[in-house]
Amino acid sequence: MRYFVCSPENFNPTNGSIFFYVGNEADVTLYLNHTGLMWENAAAFNALIVFAEHRYFGKSVPFGLDVLDHMEFLSTQQAMADYAVLIEQLKSDLSTDVPVIGFGGSYGGMLGTWFRMKYPHIIDGIIAGSAPVVNFFGDPDHPADTEAFNRVVTFDMSEDAGAAKNCIPNLRRALNTAVEMSRTKTGRKELTELLRLCDTDSLQSSDDVISIASEAYGDLAMGNYPYPTSYIMDGKVDLPGYPMRAACEPFAGDFGDDKTALVSAFRESIAVYYNATKTESCFFPAAPVHTINESDTSDAAKQVRIDHKGNFWGYLECSELYMPMSSDGVNDVFPATAVNESQDDAACFEQWGVHLKPRWAQTEFGGMKALRAASNIIFSNGNFDPWSGLGVLESLSPSVVAVPVPGGAHHLDLFFTHPLDPSAVTEARKTELKFVRQWIDEFYAFKQEVTATDL
Incomplete structure (x- = not known):
C-alpha cells in the first residue's frame, strides 16, 4: 500500500493528532492535491497528515500483471484492515499515542464511516463528505431511492x-x-x-x-x-x-x-x-482493437486484459456496493429507465466473474440502525451534489451529525478555501473543525483521566 506522510513540522507527539485521509477509488495523489481542509488546518491541531491509498487503485495494485487472478482480495473489509494496520504501525514508529481524525469524500467518506464503526479504538472521528451510505437495498429504515x-x-x-x-x-x-x-x-x-x-x-x-x-x-x-x-x-x-x-x-x-x-x-x-480541453474535433475516438486471447500468458496480453476490464471500482460495485440508478422521466430530465437486477448480475458475471450481491452492504454495515448506534461522524452534503440524495441529511444523534452545504457540489467543503466559496461552505468547515477539536479534547481528557486513575 502506498501512503504519504506530510507536514511533520506541525506534529506534536504530546498534544497533537493525526489527520488521516481514507483513500478511495483512484490514485491517492488526486486527494492529496485537493483536500485542503486537512492541509490548511493541520498546524492548528499539531497534526501529522497521512494520505493512504486504497488497495487495487493508483500504485497500490498487488500481484502485478496477474492482478485479475486475485480480485477476491479487493474488498472494503481488506481496505479498512490496511488502514488500521497502517495507523497502528505509524503510532508505533512515532512512539506516541495521539488521536486520529479521518477525512474522506464520496466512497472515501463511506469507507471512513464504516472504518469508524468497525475500528473505533483506532480512529477517533471522521469527516465524511458526500458519502452515499444509506441507499443500499434491504434497509427497512431507509428504502433505497434509485431515482x-x-x-x-x-x-x-x-x-x-x-x-x-x-x-x-x-x-x-x-x-x-x-x-x-x-x-x-x-x-x-x-x-x-x-x-x-x-x-x-x-x-x-x-x-x-x-x-x-x-x-x-x-x-x-x-x-x-x-x-x-x-x-x-x-x-x-x-x-x-x-x-x-x-x-x-x-x-x-x-x-x-x-x-x-x-x-x-x-x-x-x-x-x-x-471537450473540456477544447481541442477535440469529434467525440469518442475509436479505441484500438485488441484481440483478447485468454491462453496468451505474455505480459503484453495480460496488460490488454487489465485495460479491457477498466477501473476496478466496477468489481466493488458487483461484489459489495450495488447502487443502481434509475430515472422516471418526470422528476428528472432523462428518459424513463428502470433498475434491472438480473441484467446487472449478468454483466457483473461476464465482466468480473462474480454475481451481484444487491443486499450485502446492508447486511455488512447495518444501514440506518447501525449509524444511529455510531458516534463521532460528520456527514456533509451539498444540494448541488447528486450523491446527496443517497446520504445522511438529518442528524441521527448528538455525535452523528448532518451538515448541510447549500450551493455545494461533491464534497466541496473538503477542498482548499477559495474566494468564490459560498458562505455555506465556509460555515460547514467551521462546524466540522469544531467537532474535530471536540474529539481531540475528549481523547486527551479521557487519557488524563485514565492516567490519574492508574496513579
Whole structure:
C-alpha cells in the first residue's frame, strides 16, 4: 500500500493528532492535491497528515500483471484492515499515542464511516463528505431511492441552481429526440453526424444515447463547483466554474419544432464535459482493437486484459456496493429507465466473474440502525451534489451529525478555501473543525483521566 506522510513540522507527539485521509477509488495523489481542509488546518491541531491509498487503485495494485487472478482480495473489509494496520504501525514508529481524525469524500467518506464503526479504538472521528451510505437495498429504515441521483442532476439544471430557464424542458426534448432517432439505422447515422461522433459504431441503441448523457451530466453535477477545477476530471483538465450552467447555455433559446437544432444544442452542451480541453474535433475516438486471447500468458496480453476490464471500482460495485440508478422521466430530465437486477448480475458475471450481491452492504454495515448506534461522524452534503440524495441529511444523534452545504457540489467543503466559496461552505468547515477539536479534547481528557486513575 502506498501512503504519504506530510507536514511533520506541525506534529506534536504530546498534544497533537493525526489527520488521516481514507483513500478511495483512484490514485491517492488526486486527494492529496485537493483536500485542503486537512492541509490548511493541520498546524492548528499539531497534526501529522497521512494520505493512504486504497488497495487495487493508483500504485497500490498487488500481484502485478496477474492482478485479475486475485480480485477476491479487493474488498472494503481488506481496505479498512490496511488502514488500521497502517495507523497502528505509524503510532508505533512515532512512539506516541495521539488521536486520529479521518477525512474522506464520496466512497472515501463511506469507507471512513464504516472504518469508524468497525475500528473505533483506532480512529477517533471522521469527516465524511458526500458519502452515499444509506441507499443500499434491504434497509427497512431507509428504502433505497434509485431515482434520487438523477433528480439532483436535474435540479442543477434549474433556474433555482442558476442555470438557464429553458434548460430542463429543452434538454428533455433533445434527449427524447435523440433516443427516437437511435431506434433506426438511418436515424443513428444522422445522429452520429449531428453529435460529431468519431466512430460510426458508437451508437448501437438508445441505451448508448442515455449513457452518453448520464455520464456527462452526472459528472457536471458532481463537479458543479463555483470556480474552475480539474478534480472531477481526475486532475487532467479544468471544468469551468459552475459547469452545469455552461452546459445549459446551449438550451437557453426557443427551438420550436427544430429537432436538428435541439440535437445540435445537445452536442454543444455535452462538449463542456467531453471537450473540456477544447481541442477535440469529434467525440469518442475509436479505441484500438485488441484481440483478447485468454491462453496468451505474455505480459503484453495480460496488460490488454487489465485495460479491457477498466477501473476496478466496477468489481466493488458487483461484489459489495450495488447502487443502481434509475430515472422516471418526470422528476428528472432523462428518459424513463428502470433498475434491472438480473441484467446487472449478468454483466457483473461476464465482466468480473462474480454475481451481484444487491443486499450485502446492508447486511455488512447495518444501514440506518447501525449509524444511529455510531458516534463521532460528520456527514456533509451539498444540494448541488447528486450523491446527496443517497446520504445522511438529518442528524441521527448528538455525535452523528448532518451538515448541510447549500450551493455545494461533491464534497466541496473538503477542498482548499477559495474566494468564490459560498458562505455555506465556509460555515460547514467551521462546524466540522469544531467537532474535530471536540474529539481531540475528549481523547486527551479521557487519557488524563485514565492516567490519574492508574496513579
